[in-house]
Structure formats: structure tokens, C-alpha cells
Amino acid sequence: MGLRTNAPTPTLVLDLPRGRINTxxxxxxxxxxxxxxxVGELLECLPDGLDAFADRLVGxxxxxxxxxxxxxxxxxxxxxxxALSLAFARRGFGLVSFERWGDAMLFIWRSPPATGxxxxxxxxxLSSRVVAELLGLRVRGAVLNGDGATLRVLLASPETCxxxxxxxxxxxxxxxxxxxxTTGDAT
Amino acid sequence: MSHTxxxxxxxxxxxxxxxRKDAPRVPRATATAAPRAAVxxxxxxxxxxxxxxxxxxQPEPARLxxxxxxxxxxxxxxxxxxxFEPDPAGPEISEDGDExxxxxxxxLDLPTSLDDDLYDLRExxxxxxxxxxxxxxxxxxxxxFIEEPAALPDIATPVAAPLTSPLAEPADTQRYDARPxxxxxxxxxxxxxxxxxxxxxxxxxxxxxxRLRRPHRP
Numbered sequence: 200m201g202l203r204t205n206a207p208t209p210t211l212v213l214d215l216p217r218g219r220i221n222t223x224x225x226x227x228x229x230x231x232x233x234x235x236x237x238v239g240e241l242l243e244c245l246p247d248g249l250d251a252f253a254d255r256l257v258g259x260x261x262x263x264x265x266x267x268x269x270x271x272x273x274x275x276x277x278x279x280x281x282a283l284s285l286a287f288a289r290r291g292f293g294l295v296s297f298e299r300w301g302d303a304m305l306f307i308w309r310s311p312p313a314t315g316x317x318x319x320x321x322x323x324x325l326s327s328r329v330v331a332e333l334l335g336l337r338v339r340g341a342v343l344n345g346d347g348a349t350l351r352v353l354l355a356s357p358e359t360c361x362x363x364x365x366x367x368x369x370x371x372x373x374x375x376x377x378x379x380x381t382t383g384d385a386t
Numbered sequence: 387m388s389h390t391x392x393x394x395x396x397x398x399x400x401x402x403x404x405x406r407k408d409a410p411r412v413p414r415a416t417a418t419a420a421p422r423a424a425v426x427x428x429x430x431x432x433x434x435x436x437x438x439x440x441x442x443x444q445p446e447p448a449r450l451x452x453x454x455x456x457x458x459x460x461x462x463x464x465x466x467x468x469x470f471e472p473d474p475a476g477p478e479i480s481e482d483g484d485e486x487x488x489x490x491x492x493x494l495d496l497p498t499s500l501d502d503d504l505y506d507l508r509e510x511x512x513x514x515x516x517x518x519x520x521x522x523x524x525x526x527x528x529x530x531f532i533e534e535p536a537a538l539p540d541i542a543t544p545v546a547a548p549l550t551s552p553l554a555e556p557a558d559t560q561r562y563d564a565r566p567x568x569x570x571x572x573x574x575x576x577x578x579x580x581x582x583x584x585x586x587x588x589x590x591x592x593x594x595x596x597r598l599r600r601p602h603r604p
Binding site: 272273274275276277279280296297298299302303304330334335336337338353354355356359362363366376379380381382 | 592
């Protein structure tokens, strides 16, 4: 349980003679360096493609994070946060941490490439899918709040996340939503 | 005829002779025209005899594969009379009777001998093969390898900072940041009696069990 000591060293190779960027791994995918602001603008233009775009990123991120963890199911939150931060940072996506408010688990995305409305839906999809794939759970996500530097995503059941989205649209504050979350039967 | 008459006729004859002798003599250009007219037919046929040498240089000797030495082309002997084809029209004579002929010197540039290099096919001069055009090569600079710092992402640093979340933090709020670095503050936290660490998977599962309880409205 914990982090692997032989975790791969993050590397970014600018192969200028061939005009390529990659991570230096044996089978690394080719990367393209684009302004981070374009990500948010692109997602705004592709409202129907948010889920597909996020799902496409889940696999590589989970693979990198799992490679850095010794025992994924038994990993502590700090270790998973470190492994996901490493995978996110290698792609310029920022860093990851977790917060627990009562029993509510929040995925904290620090320094994301964008924080606009379109990117929030993308963030909820990507963060929840990464955690679900890594831990083997059917967890979903709903953005509670965020500013220019941090996004907070509630990790909960699909039904609860749908209700939280409705409350957010109604203008209910994040604090009120967290107070509504409780164990047992909902009323 | 009397002696007087004979004398008079003799004097008149002498006078005619003297008058003709003293008269200015008209220069006759035909004195030089005759040799020119003789030269002109000799040169004009020369321009016509050049095509008679039915031997043409190879168009691109450099691209031909090596061929066996071709026998030297021995041109047929040309009779001198063939080289000098008389002009049926004859020399041009001007209206004033001048038989002078204009001779163009441009036709004199023709080769006069078959031994000239232009027609010498017995030993074709070796020509270097045409080299393929060399492509322009633009060598880009040497690859630049940029490695991230060996240190892990500084995830634990914001943990020590005060919370900036606008959320009202309940009393039992717990934070799970990346594995903390050894700091004195963390050492004190570790010294506190805490529950056994719980894997993230179990914590997420508990979060999935939460339901939304809407407050009762009057």
C-alpha cells in the first residue's frame, strides 16, 4: 500500500527535428501544445462532445495514476491525490486533492486549464470518471462551486448528482447543498 | 584628190585623233568586277555544300550508353566542280553597268574542313554525366529535452494555508491532500490520536450513499 518507488520520471521531450512533442515513454502518444484557454473555448463549442472528450482522457490518466500506486484499492486519499496530480500535471491539467465534508467526498481540481461553464461540465465528467475507473465504482460528479483557480466536484451517486445539478441551477448555495446531504432515506 | 584636199583631210583626221586622245577617259569599274564576279560563284556554293555533309553530331552524347567505337565517317569526296555551282543568273550587274558584286562575309564562318572538332565523331569527347540536382537540406536544431523537476508536485503546500473555500466548513471536515511532506506542523498532527487511515475507495463509497434531504418549507 502506498506509492511505488519506481514511479516513472515525468519527462517532456520536444523533438524539434521531427516537430513532435511526447512524454519520452516507449509508447507515448504524440502531444500538441496549444494555449490552455483554447480548451475552454473548444469545449464551449462542443457541448455535445464533452462526455466523449472527457472519456477519451480517462484511460491515459488512470493508467498513469495506477502505475504510480502500489495498491490502488487500498490507497489512501493522500496517495491517490499524489498519483492523480502526477498524471494531471504531466498533461498541464493542474493538480488534484480531496476534501471530505461530513461524509461527502469532494474532488478538488486546482489550477484547471479553464473554469467556464462548459469546462465545469467537462470537469465533473472527467474527475468522476477518473475516480470511478481507478477505484472501480459507479460514482458520478457534480460541480458545487469554483473560481478561477479551483473547481470543487461532489462525488456521489448518479441520482444525487442529478439533484445537485438541479439545485445549483435553482441558485441554491453550495453550503446549503452540503447541509442537505445526509445518510439514510431522502425526503 | 588634189594635194590640197589630201592635206586637209589629213589634218582633220589628226584633229579627231588628238581630240579623242585629250578627252577624259571614263573609269570603268568593270576592270575590278571581272575578278569579283569570278569569286562570287566560288563562295556562294560553299554555303550550299555544308548540308551536303550528311553527318550531324549526336544530340546528347552524355546520356548515351557507352557504345562501341563507331567507325569514322568518311565523307564522300566532293568534286571541286560540285563545290562551285555556277549561279545560273550570273553576276548581278547594276543599271549603270557596274558589275561589282556584294560579298557577304557571314558565310565565311562555315567550317572548311571535315577535320574540325564539330564534326569529328571518331573520338567523341568524354562528357561528365549530368549530376542530379542536390536537394536543399535544412537541418533543424538539435532536439531540446525538457525534463520536469525531480521533485514531486508541490501539492502539500496549500494544505498549510488557511482555507479559502467559501463553503462553511463543518466541524468534522477532513482534508485529504497529497501525501504530506515532513514538516513540524504535520508532525504535531501525526502525534495526535487519529483513527486508522481509511482508503479512498471506502470514503467515496460512503459519499455515494448520501441522499439529498430537502428542508421542509412551511
